[in-house]
Structure formats: C-alpha cells, structure tokens
Amino acid sequence: MVEGRGDGEVGLPLTRTQEVVASSGWLVAMRWVAGVGVVVGVWVVRRTLLPGLEAAGLYAMGALIVAANAVFWAWQRRLRGGGAARSDYQRLTHVQLGFDWVAMVVLIHLTGGVESPLLFMFVFHIVVASSVFARWSALGYTLAAIGLSAGLAVAEATGLLGHRHMQGFLPGEPNGKVAFGVVILATFGVVSLMTWAVTSSVAARVRRREDQLATLVAGVQAINSTLELREVLERLVQATVEAMGVQGASIGLLDTTGTQVELAASYGLSEVYLNKGPVLVSQSPAHQQALIAGVPAIIQSEEERARLQYPAAAEAENIRSMVFVPLRGKGQPLGVVRAYSSRERAFGAEEVRFLEAIAAQGAVAIENAMAYQALRRLDEQKSKFTRTVTHELRAPVSGAQTLVSLIIEGYAGPLEPKQAGFLERLRRRLETLQQLIDDLMSLAAGRTGLGVEDVGRVGLLEVLEKAVGQVEAQAEGKHQTLVLERGEGADGLVVEATAQGLGRIFSNLVGNAVKYTPDGGRVAVRVERVGPQVAVRVADTGIGIPAQAQGRLFTEFFRAPNAMALETGTGLGLVIVKELVERFRGRVVVESREGAGSTFTVFLPIVDN
Amino acid sequence: MAHVLLVDDDADIIEIYRTVLEAKGHTVSAAFSGQQGWDALEKSRPDVLVLDVMMEEFDSGFRLAHDVAIKYPKLPILLLTAVHDFMSDQWSFSNEKDKDWLPVVRFLEKPVTPDQMLAAIDEVVHSVAV
Known part of the structure; x- marks a missing residue:
C-alpha cells in the first residue's frame, strides 16, 4: 500500500x-x-x-x-x-x-x-x-x-x-x-x-x-499488494508522473497478435488524446524502436515527431517531448512505458534510466498477473473436470449398488442364503469403492483449492451432534456407549470453517472410532476450551494403532495392519481429516496404544463473538 | 397409492425404481431427460416427481425443478443427487430454507436403496394427503 x-x-x-x-x-x-x-x-x-x-x-x-x-x-x-x-x-x-x-x-x-x-x-x-x-x-x-x-x-x-x-x-x-x-x-x-x-x-x-x-x-509495494494488473499499472503511471514532474505517462501493452499496442493505464492525458485511435506497431517507428529493437525511443523535436503514428494528436495535447521505454518480459516484449512532457527536450539519460526501472516493475506486475490469470483458468478447468469425473465415476457405482440392493431386498425373486451372502459382500465392496471415489475427489478438490467454499463461522456443537447422530445406530448395533461430553466453555463455540468440511472431519473421526471399537466398547467425544483454541477429543476403547504405524497414519492409502484385518476402508479418511483441519488453521494429534484404544484430538482456533 | 414420474437419464435406475414402486402398487411413468420430463408432466399429471439432478447437463434436474415449481407449485419433488457436495456450491439452497419456492421435499443422495425410495415416496404421499 x-x-x-x-x-x-x-x-x-x-x-x-x-x-x-x-x-x-x-x-x-x-x-x-x-x-x-x-x-x-x-x-x-x-x-x-x-x-x-x-x-x-x-x-x-x-x-x-x-x-x-x-x-x-x-x-x-x-x-x-x-x-x-x-x-x-x-x-x-x-x-x-x-x-x-x-x-x-x-x-x-x-x-x-x-x-x-x-x-x-x-x-x-x-x-x-x-x-x-x-x-x-x-x-x-x-x-x-x-x-x-x-x-x-x-x-x-x-x-x-x-x-x-x-x-x-x-x-x-x-x-x-x-x-x-x-x-x-x-x-x-x-x-x-x-x-x-x-x-x-x-x-x-x-x-x-x-x-x-x-x-x-x-511500485514494488503496489505490485506485492495486489494481483489486479490494472490497479498496479495505474499506480505505476501516476507515480511516474509525480516523480518525474511530467505532464503524463501511460503504459501500452502489445495485444496477442503483436501488431497493436493497447492502452493499459494512463495518467495526466486527456480523453481526446487517449482515444486518438489504435496504435499499430507497423505505423509507429517510435514504437518499433522500443518494442522490436528494445531501445528507448526519445522524441523531442518537430522532425522526430514524424516517427509517431499520431503526430497531430501529440501536438494538440501540447506534448513537446516524449520517451518510450520497452517493457520486457522473460524473453519477449510486453509493451511500452511512455512519458510525455510539455517541455522541449525534457528527457535525458537520467529520465530514461528511471523509466526503465519503472518498466522493469511493470513487467514483473504483468507477468505476475498473467501467471495468476492462467492459474485461475486452470483452476476452473480442473474444477469442472473434477465435477464431471466425480459424476461419471459415481453414477455407475451407485447404479450398481442400487441394483444389488434390489436383488438383496427380494424384488427380483427369492434368494438362496449363499447367494444373499455373496451379494452382501458385493454390496460392501461397492460401498468401499464409492467411498474411495468420494475421498479421492474430496482430496483432489482440497488440494487444488477447488470446490472449496469460503470459510465462515460455524457452530461446533451442532456439527458434532450431527456427526455423533450419524453413527448412533451403528454404535447401538455394537452395544457401544457413544457420548458427547461438553467440557468447560463448550457451549456456543464458533470456529472458522465450512459446515461441510467440519462435518466431514468429525464424521470421519467418530465413524472410525465406532468402526474400530469392538462390541461393548466406549466412544467419547469431548469438547473443551483450551485457551484461544477448542479441543475436540474423540476417544475410543478400540483396537488402537500399532506404534510403528502411527507415523504413517496421515499418508494416502496407508492402513494399519490391525485395521485392515478387521474392516474395509480406503486409507484416505485421515488424510482428508488432516487436510481439512489444516485448512481451518488447526491441527490434529493422535495418541494410541495397540489394544487399548485411540484418541484423536482436533485443535481449532476459536472465533470470538 | 401414488402416480410417480421418474426422470433420470440412466435407464437402469428407472428400471430399478419402476420394479420396486410397481411391486408396491404405485403407478410409474418415466422420462429420460429434462425436456421429456416436462412433456410427460404435462401429459400424465403425477402425484410425485422423482428427479435426477444431473442429466444431459450438469444442472438439468434443478432447472426442471425450478420450472415445475413455477407452474405446479404444489407438486412434491424428490431430487436425486450424485454429488451433493458440489451441488450445494452452485445451488445454495437448503431443504428448510427454500421449500417455499422450490417444492423439493427431499434430497436423496445416490445410491438410494429401494427401501429408502419407498419410504420417501410413502412419506411424501402421506404428507400431501394430510
């Protein structure tokens, strides 16, 4: 700024x-x-x-x-x-x-x-x-x-x-x-x-x-403070005019065909002058000198004005001398920085050197902005691709799942027990496949910053209640005790996140806890305030994580051997949890002993009201 | 029993739900695109509309639901979504908030098992009857 x-x-x-x-x-x-x-x-x-x-x-x-x-x-x-x-x-x-x-x-x-x-x-x-x-x-x-x-x-x-x-x-x-x-x-x-x-x-x-x-x-500060190219260039020309004490300045950029110079920013010049007409490189020897030869062009006499495409417009604007300095990108010319003065012979070596420094700044700004735009375009394409792929992958799998359940539920006639058993396995396989697709797409979305909603204020307890509610039936089926404990200052806690992402973090953790805890075990979710943070502990009395597996827990597709032996899974759930938690500026910590149980603690910064 | 109009571009899905719904005594009409769905709606006047969100276009189902809401504000709609996560980015309405203008009774995330579909239809028919 x-x-x-x-x-x-x-x-x-x-x-x-x-x-x-x-x-x-x-x-x-x-x-x-x-x-x-x-x-x-x-x-x-x-x-x-x-x-x-x-x-x-x-x-x-x-x-x-x-x-x-x-x-x-x-x-x-x-x-x-x-x-x-x-x-x-x-x-x-x-x-x-x-x-x-x-x-x-x-x-x-x-x-x-x-x-x-x-x-x-x-x-x-x-x-x-x-x-x-x-x-x-x-x-x-x-x-x-x-x-x-x-x-x-x-x-x-x-x-x-x-x-x-x-x-x-x-x-x-x-x-x-x-x-x-x-x-x-x-x-x-x-x-x-x-x-x-x-x-x-x-x-x-x-x-x-x-x-x-x-x-x-x-100029450097302006370039660093915004990626809006127009804004940077506007500031640059204004500062140029003020620092050099000249009548006006402008920045022209070569169009994509390289034949025309388009006005990108100007200061101190009249509308009439700016709208004098398209600047064609082929018509302006001065622009050619700057753009093609890469040498600053100084015009400060009647004869030299003939090297302009619009000498009359310059005269009408009371421009007696001007200088065009090339804006060079990596390898190719991007455009020109132009300074105009109402004084004769206003530009010497010192002024040209200064303008060249300004041009170097402009080139950096332009390249940054172009890189940023290219990234945005790529981002949009990726977003569309991810959406399409998700749909294309998910549709046949969910179709197959529905078909299988149609048979299992007897709509296609009675089943032998053995057939029903195999179909049930098929259904579970399909479920895993579907989860895998969801997890992969979620990771892809998170990593590319796509499909990512803006974070906002989210009430933590509501999300936790929902996550716990989702697995209640499952826990009941396993005769587990599933509790949500509100510690000190837990009520009304708000964190900066997306409701969906936060939901995903805790349904993953609570779901895992229920999944990897044997019948009759206990799963406790505890929320409490720890200074400026909130700690959500998801503790179970489950199979635990072997010490040698703990270091790799948040690695894609890694699954602890004892978990693999017990249940199907994608090996992506915890990776997603970690990514989401970090996106919300928190961290996740795991403590576990094999055979005794695991505690996953998520720390998130609290948003004060 | 109800007259259900199924709109989905996946013939298998239509076939599955037709089997299930007819087995329970419902009447089923089917359409394979948003446009066909609209035509069928004009013709068959169903009690419930079951609509896939993503058909020939990313949001065909939503568009159809939107048109239906204007012309038949009382017709209950069940929306089938494959990727609810992404949907909510673009069409940020919730069931509670927008029931008034979009008569979507339920969003059902695929895969929807036969039992879930039946339960949803029964619930809709029941609530409309009440």
Whole structure:
C-alpha cells in the first residue's frame, strides 16, 4: 500500500519528514555547541588574545542561545511524541533558523559588525537552510543573511547603532572604513549566494532522486499488494508522473497478435488524446524502436515527431517531448512505458534510466498477473473436470449398488442364503469403492483449492451432534456407549470453517472410532476450551494403532495392519481429516496404544463473538 | 397409492425404481431427460416427481425443478443427487430454507436403496394427503 499520499506528495513522504526531523535534531545538537562555544570562546579569547573584549553581551548571548535551544529541544521532543505532520516539523525548523539569523546578527554586532569574523559563520547557516528547504525558500534565508548583515553595517556606519570595535583585533586601522565594509560585505554576499546555489541544487537533485526511489519502492509495494494488473499499472503511471514532474505517462501493452499496442493505464492525458485511435506497431517507428529493437525511443523535436503514428494528436495535447521505454518480459516484449512532457527536450539519460526501472516493475506486475490469470483458468478447468469425473465415476457405482440392493431386498425373486451372502459382500465392496471415489475427489478438490467454499463461522456443537447422530445406530448395533461430553466453555463455540468440511472431519473421526471399537466398547467425544483454541477429543476403547504405524497414519492409502484385518476402508479418511483441519488453521494429534484404544484430538482456533 | 414420474437419464435406475414402486402398487411413468420430463408432466399429471439432478447437463434436474415449481407449485419433488457436495456450491439452497419456492421435499443422495425410495415416496404421499 502506498500510504500518506493525501498531501499530493510522491512516494514516501515520510522520508522527507525524517530529513527535516533529523536536521532539526541536528540543529538543536549544533546549537548546544554554539551556545557553549560562544561562552567558552569569549572566555578563552579574553584570557589570551583580546583582553579588552567586551564580554558581558557575548556571555549573555551564549546563555540566550542555550536557553532558546532548551525550548527548541522540548518542542522537538513533543513533536516526536507522535501525531505531528511534516508541516509541524517545518514550522519548528523555520522558527529555529529565524532565531539563529537574529542571534547571528546580534553576535556579529557584538564582535565588530562588518569587521566580525563571525560573519562567515552565516555561510554554514545558509548550507543548512539550502539543504532543508526548497530552493526559493532557501534563497529567502540567503538574502535575509546578506540583507541583515548589510543593514547592520549601514546602521553602524550611519551611527544608528553604535559600532563595537574589538580592541586590538584588526592588523591596522582600516584605510577608510567604507571600502573595507563594502569589500567584506560583497565577498560575503557572493559566497552566500554561491553556497545557496550549489547546496540547494544538490539538495533538490537528491530530493528528486529520493522521490524517484520512493516511486519505485511504492511500485514494488503496489505490485506485492495486489494481483489486479490494472490497479498496479495505474499506480505505476501516476507515480511516474509525480516523480518525474511530467505532464503524463501511460503504459501500452502489445495485444496477442503483436501488431497493436493497447492502452493499459494512463495518467495526466486527456480523453481526446487517449482515444486518438489504435496504435499499430507497423505505423509507429517510435514504437518499433522500443518494442522490436528494445531501445528507448526519445522524441523531442518537430522532425522526430514524424516517427509517431499520431503526430497531430501529440501536438494538440501540447506534448513537446516524449520517451518510450520497452517493457520486457522473460524473453519477449510486453509493451511500452511512455512519458510525455510539455517541455522541449525534457528527457535525458537520467529520465530514461528511471523509466526503465519503472518498466522493469511493470513487467514483473504483468507477468505476475498473467501467471495468476492462467492459474485461475486452470483452476476452473480442473474444477469442472473434477465435477464431471466425480459424476461419471459415481453414477455407475451407485447404479450398481442400487441394483444389488434390489436383488438383496427380494424384488427380483427369492434368494438362496449363499447367494444373499455373496451379494452382501458385493454390496460392501461397492460401498468401499464409492467411498474411495468420494475421498479421492474430496482430496483432489482440497488440494487444488477447488470446490472449496469460503470459510465462515460455524457452530461446533451442532456439527458434532450431527456427526455423533450419524453413527448412533451403528454404535447401538455394537452395544457401544457413544457420548458427547461438553467440557468447560463448550457451549456456543464458533470456529472458522465450512459446515461441510467440519462435518466431514468429525464424521470421519467418530465413524472410525465406532468402526474400530469392538462390541461393548466406549466412544467419547469431548469438547473443551483450551485457551484461544477448542479441543475436540474423540476417544475410543478400540483396537488402537500399532506404534510403528502411527507415523504413517496421515499418508494416502496407508492402513494399519490391525485395521485392515478387521474392516474395509480406503486409507484416505485421515488424510482428508488432516487436510481439512489444516485448512481451518488447526491441527490434529493422535495418541494410541495397540489394544487399548485411540484418541484423536482436533485443535481449532476459536472465533470470538 | 401414488402416480410417480421418474426422470433420470440412466435407464437402469428407472428400471430399478419402476420394479420396486410397481411391486408396491404405485403407478410409474418415466422420462429420460429434462425436456421429456416436462412433456410427460404435462401429459400424465403425477402425484410425485422423482428427479435426477444431473442429466444431459450438469444442472438439468434443478432447472426442471425450478420450472415445475413455477407452474405446479404444489407438486412434491424428490431430487436425486450424485454429488451433493458440489451441488450445494452452485445451488445454495437448503431443504428448510427454500421449500417455499422450490417444492423439493427431499434430497436423496445416490445410491438410494429401494427401501429408502419407498419410504420417501410413502412419506411424501402421506404428507400431501394430510
């Protein structure tokens, strides 16, 4: 997700906030040094070089700087406490620099006005302002520094303000104070402006790079956050426009025939321009260059516009320069990323490099989305196939079952006992076959994520009651005790599952328990809350599972030897149980001793109301 | 005794239930597709309709049940389903919830033994009579 973009900032606005925060922290730190430095410096200078220095005002200024800095420090601390916007930090920085400017002028005045060596300390302040603030704001500070210094000099020269000469500082009395003052001030002014120009342009460049980087980061995040191709591409072009400061951008994708470029996303371009007509690769040498040769095409002059299919439309849109960068997939061209500017010659090597990085992002997004779509299609086909196969397999088996029961139940005339016995075996075989088909299809559905309904809130007890109810008759036939025990907090438990899947888990487990427990045994299903989970224990006094078989219990078609000797089965029931339980973010645990019985415990996370 | 219309594209199944139902004195008509079922319905006016869900098309039975529900809202229907699991994904109605608009009295999951079929028919005939 791209966050906090409400203020129209590109990419990650936090970065610049941090820059200002960091620099305001840095300003405070430097000011401690400055405040203490003034006091210590004055003390040392008075002891050594200039015993005549009037120190009281300077000491006071040192103390004032420290005191003011304490206020800035507290202010900054409060902002860092949270909830502050970038503008809050900017305000703090402005106030600090305002104070510094005034403090500088006072210090300069106290140390000789235009003769003061501190004048050049201003250069350092200008560097700070130029790197923190936008270009014109920084120029304001620079001019203020020059203006205040010049104003101070004039005020002192005209006697408006008393000149405080540092006794014994200058090598000889200056030859005409005016000449000295003018030269010093002019030099100072030039140095200040040069400093501003260099620093602010470097800072602006760094900021632009930072924005571009942020755009790329946001692009990566966008790609990772959604598989909706259109959305990713829309974000990418918008971020491109904002980061590059261009008029518009668009992404065109090659159609399946490879002859036409279809618009996939655009930003900053008019409907008229977008609907100018189909872009045919054969008609546009610029597209050919990008798509076929794989080389970025830059168009920024009248003659170069002839390489477009719709030069008039570009002119009408006031597009003076544009660049097409190829979008390359694995091996083949997918399309182009295009940027448009209303300025002549807006695109240089740096811009092309940036667009190429954007194109690389777009290519990843497109390939991801295409892979995802292909998977979805495959998924649908598989789903249909599974359904058909299930029906085709199940129909003849169930037909055969019904036929057999027709004979067994005597509708086709009386049966010999021996015939009835064999038919009964046949019926059981068919039942197993049918169960096998169901289990296999259920596994296939689960593994492919097909036929899988969305999970929702399911009441656990109702499902358990049903599962127990299903085998009641069978348990009764075997004179077993079958109980459902509600432990602590069992009532009203809700889990995230599908009713069908949950039913399948427990009818499998309870069915197994009844099946593999001899006559007169006991099967107990117990539900209880265990912290944030619910534990359902299905315990029986059955034949148990041999220790060496327990490890393979959840493997397809595996059946423990003692179970195989006793009953028919598919060897898939527990595999399905495990898969379903894990799908519902739970786990299943088995404890068993051969001959003593088994306990299967299913843990599922509880959904709180 | 009731007049039962069996609609299933599996001739064996028709034959089985015809044998069973006639043995118990019911009258049986048969049809092998949704369309045939519709025609037979217009002609024979049965008391109960036994319908296979999956015939020539995946959901032919449901479609027929739906049409029948509109034209003959009082006619009880027994739906035979081979794969109830998948059905419920696409036609998410339950017996309780949708009885009002779709007169499906019962969903019977295949295989349906002769005894189960007889019991279901008896139950339907009984409840309609009451």
